[in-house]
Every structure is written in C-alpha cells, then in structure tokens.
Amino acid sequence: MATEHRTVIIVGGGPAGLPLTVVLGGWHPYYRGSDLFQERYPQLDTFLQTADHSLLGLDFPSIVQTGIQPADLFRLIHHPGMKFRSPDQIAYEFRKGEAIDYLLITQEKVGGLWNNVPRNLLTLSPGQWMEFGFYPLYQHFQEQGLNIDVNDLIIKHNLVNYYHTVPKRFEQLDHIHTGERVEEIRPHEKGFHLTTCDVGTETTHPYTCKYLIYAVGQRSIPRRLDVPGEDLPFVSRRYDHFDDYPGEHVLVVGGGRSADWAVTELHDAGRHVYYVMRQPFANHWRLISDSHHLPYYQRIAEIIESKSTRFDILYETHVKKMEENGRVTLTSKNREQTICVNHVILEIGAWSDYSLLQGFPDLQLVEKHDPYRFQVHQVSTHPHNYESRAISNLYPGGYLAEGIGLIVYAMHGTTYAIAGDILQKEGLL
Ligand SMILES: Cc1cc2nc3c(=O)[nH]c(=O)nc-3n(C[C@H](O)[C@H](O)[C@H](O)COP(=O)(O)OP(=O)(O)OC[C@H]3O[C@@H](n4cnc5c(N)ncnc54)[C@H](O)[C@@H]3O)c2cc1C
Secondary structure, three states, rough: OOOEEEEEEEEEOOOHHHHHHHHHHOOHHHHEEOHHHHHHHHHHHHHHHOOOOHHHHHHHHHHHHHOOOEEEHHHHHOOOOOOOOHHHHEEEEEEEEEOOOOOEOOOOOOOOHOOOOOOOEEEEHHHHHHHHHEOHHHHHHHOOOOOOOOEEEHHHHHHHHHHHHHHHHOOOOOOHHOOEEEEEEEOOOOEEEEEEOOOOOOOOEEEEEEEEEEEEOOOEOOOOOOOOOOOOOEEEOOOOOOOOOOOOEEEEEOHHHHHHHHHHHHHHHHOOOEEEEOOOHHHHHHHHHHHHHHHHHHHHHHHHOOOOOOEEEOEEEEEEOOOOEEEEEEEOOOEEEEEOOOOEEOOOOOOOOOOHHHHHHHHOOOEEEEOOEEEEEEEEEOOOOOEEEEOOOOEEHHHHHHOOOOOOHHOOOOHEEEEEEEEHHHOOO
C-alpha cells in the first residue's frame, strides 16, 4: 500500500487535537483588542496593537523571555475575565487564510474522552472554559437555537455536540479520519512514520509526516488493580448511567472525581453503594470540601454526612480478589472482609500512552498532578512552542506538554503556539 505523506499529522481528536485542525486549516487569530482586555492588561494591549499580522507570527521566544507563557497569553486574550459577559470581550478574531497540508487521525469521534464520560456528567468548569477561541460556545448555542448560560456547568451531551459540530462548521471534514487508531510511530527520513489500523478491522495504513502533534490525552492505558477476577463479566471499567446496573448492590472502586460522580448517581437512583478507595478519609474529604461550589459535590457531602444506610464508604481499603458469584474480598489495615455485590465498577484512572513512539530518544517525562489524584506524565518541552526537547518537530498536544494545567481552559492556548511554530518554520507567515 502506498505511503501517504502529510506535512502535519495530529494524533487524537480531543479538546487538544481538534482545535489544531481549524487553525492549521487556515483560521488564524488576529488581535482586535477589547475594553476588558485593555483595562486589565494595558501593557499586553500596547504590545499586541503593534502586531500587524496574525498572532501566529508572534516572536514567541522573546515573549517567553519577558516571563509570559504563550498558553497564558492566548488564554488572557480569549478570556480576559473568568466570566463571560459578551462576545466583544474576546480580544482576538479569526480570519480565514491559507491552510497547511495536515491530517487528524483519531480512534473515536472528535471530542476525545467526552464521548465516553457518564451520560449525565456535568463539567467541573463553566461551559465557556471548555470552548475554542475561534468558536465561542455562546455563538454555538445561538446558532443551535439553545438558550443556555455559558457560565453554567455544561452537561456532557451539549459539550460533545459542540465538539462534534466543529469539523463541518469550519470545513475540515476532509482532513479528519475518525475510527482509525495509530499503532506505532517510528523515525523516518521525512520526520515520522506512522502505522494505523481501522478500529475493529485488520486494515492498516502507512503515513509519513514532517511534524507530529501527539494529542492522545491521559486516558490511553486504563490502570488495573491486578487482582484475581478483575476481568469477570460483572466488573465494568467505565460508568455511564445507573440503568446499566439494575441489581441492588454495587461496588465502586476509585476515589477521584469520576468515582465520586458514579457513587452519587447510583445512591440517588436507589442502589446500595459500597465505595472503596486506598486513600484516607482526610484526602477524600479535602477534595469534597474544595469542590463545594459544584452541586454534585454538595450532594456527595450530604450523603456522607447523613450516614445513609445505603452508602458504605471504606477508606484505606484494597480489593484483594473478585469471584464469579459476586463475592469481593477487601482488606483494610490487615483486616479482611467479604461483601456480595451485583456489579463492580472500576474508576481508577488511566495513563498516557507514549509507547507508540518507538526508536526515538527518551522523551524525558515529568510528573504533573493536581492537589488530589489526577496526574499525567507530561513531556519535557520548550516553553515558547511546546515542542519536545528530545524529539524535534514532535509537539505533545494540550496538557501533555510540560507545565500546562490539567483543564481545557489552561491548555487551549498551546494550540496557537504550536500552529504558529509550524507555520513559522515552514515560512508560511
Ligand atoms: C471524568 C473527567 C471529567 C473532566 N472534567 C473536566 C472539566 O470539567 N473541565 C476541563 O477543562 N477538563 C476536564 N477534564 C479533563 C479532560 O481530560 C479534558 O477536558 C480533555 O478531554 C482533555 O483533552 P485531550 O484532547 O488532551 O484528551 P482526550 O479528551 O482524552 O482526547 C484524546 C483522544 O485521542 C484518542 N487517542 C488516544 N490514543 C490514540 C491512538 N493511538 N490513535 C488514535 N487516537 C487516539 C482518544 O481516543 C481520544 O479520543 C475531565 C477529565 C475527566 C476524565
């Protein structure tokens, strides 16, 4: 089969990879200023007023030398206030120019892990923090005839619909392959050689590219408990909706935000929930207390404080084994106990998969975590363009780049520094 060559290939179509399609597809940001931006960041406003070209052409190394990270600069231009007041506050606008030759390859629909989160899940952040600069959520809702406040938390289906709309809305459908999984990436004289496979088939495709944006997210390899019975049919690795768990007794193993969501919903749907985690009470309670602004965290606090008889929460506890008949053996502080359940749900997180990259120098991974549990191995990158220090022309997408905060609001600005760097290297600006 002939090898297809592209200038840029993006792997992964989540909130990190997807916006790069539109920007590489020719939609470039131009500074227009706004009253709010000028009032809050007058020095940046003065500096940006001098940019008579697209913001992708900024001198990013000099900007970093002044102590400003490109991702933060673009975040402030996009969100000069944390709250959305009106579209006029956004201090850049997008104009369509020349596209660069690129392809996005992703194994599921665009929108990344949001395709698979629980059906009723609400974001942790205001809806507008999940948006892309070239397509404010406010504009999307107006175009869809939806009356939704973009400062509210947003429910999964509204968010994923927003992401699904982007390729067609910005005429990038021809540059996006969904249902195709990248199996291996190797060095090549042109830059990178990729082997992909159509999901659910044996059909493979070879590609080469000069620049590679590696935006596979942090959920590529599910963690395992590594205990007997982990793969039995009554054990699920993902929670979607309480209707999927008709029996009365459900054990949830976790302790992070995904597990907290599942236990709260299952309890309120009338199930008897056993909630098991390795961490002590104090850590979990800190996460709950710090998240009290979120309605579902107020609810889990109420359930725990009410000492509901249908909610058994076991801290500093490990699962030892699971058996066919629903028996689960738990150990806590050298004490063993057995419970009988209809279902087990494992919400124990996952790791980013860097093993696809074969035959390259070591990526130099650094650990990043929030104050609770969520953690990612980030790739050591140059601060001005988010390019790997170890592998030239490889850009870890979104928060896989060193130092980037673990939410969309913090990572979206990397889009413009990465696209700008590639276009500058190609002499296209
Ligand atoms: C339960 C949960 C709730 C969250 N809530 C919020 C929130 O409210 N606000 C917020 O800002 N962030 C939140 N986050 C963080 C979340 O990770 C980001 O919102 C965002 O989805 C990360 O985007 P991403 O593109 O980096 O990764 P992902 O969304 O994971 O997208 C990566 C994509 O790459 C694909 N992929 C992986 N490997 C391959 C391969 N080999 N070949 C082809 N495709 C591949 C994946 O299948 C996926 O579609 C939450 C995370 C979780 C788990």
